[in-house]
Structure formats: C-alpha cells, structure tokens
Amino acid sequence: MSGEVDLPGKTREKGGAKMKAVVDQDTCTGCELCVETCPEVFEMQNDTAGVKADVVPAEAEETCRQAAEECPVEAITIEE
Numbered sequence: 001m002s003g004e005v006d007l008p009g010k011t012r013e014k015g016g017a018k019m020k021a022v023v024d025q026d027t028c029t030g031c032e033l034c035v036e037t038c039p040e041v042f043e044m045q046n047d048t049a050g051v052k053a054d055v056v057p058a059e060a061e062e063t064c065r066q067a068a069e070e071c072p073v074e075a076i077t078i079e080e
C-alpha cells in the first residue's frame, strides 16, 4: 500500500507502457487461477473470468503476465 489514489475511469496517459489484458470468454473455464494470481486485474464475472482494469496498473503488470502464462487454457491475451 503506497497511499496512491486510483481514480476510476482515469488511466495513466503519460510515461510508461500501457498494458491491457483480455480474457477469451469462450475459452475460459472459470478456474479462478488468474483471479487468485492477479486480483487487481481479473475478477470472476458469473462463470468466467473478466478484466476489471481497462489498463493494467503498473504495479500489477508482472502478476498479470504471470496469470496469462499460467492460465491452463491460454484464455488470456496481453496487449501492450
């Protein structure tokens, strides 16, 4: 916890990479692994995982990548 304030709807526009994650809803089996690995980005939406962060926060990029790598059905795509 750094005390930073996250403004909903505002994304980092300056400096740094903008990384996005996409879950293929047709492929996802709802195993919840990504939600456990990177709760900053993924959340369960009914039976499958969804992405709750439009742009992956810088501090969550590493766990987000890890979640994509560990997804057993490779349903997560990282765009950057």
Ligand code: SF4
Pocket (backbone or CB within 6 Å): 023, 027, 028, 029, 030, 031, 032, 033, 034, 035, 048, 049, 067, 070, 071, 072, 073, 074, 075, 076
């Ligand atoms: S790890 Fe993959 S299959 Fe499991 S909930 Fe996340 S996106 Fe779906």
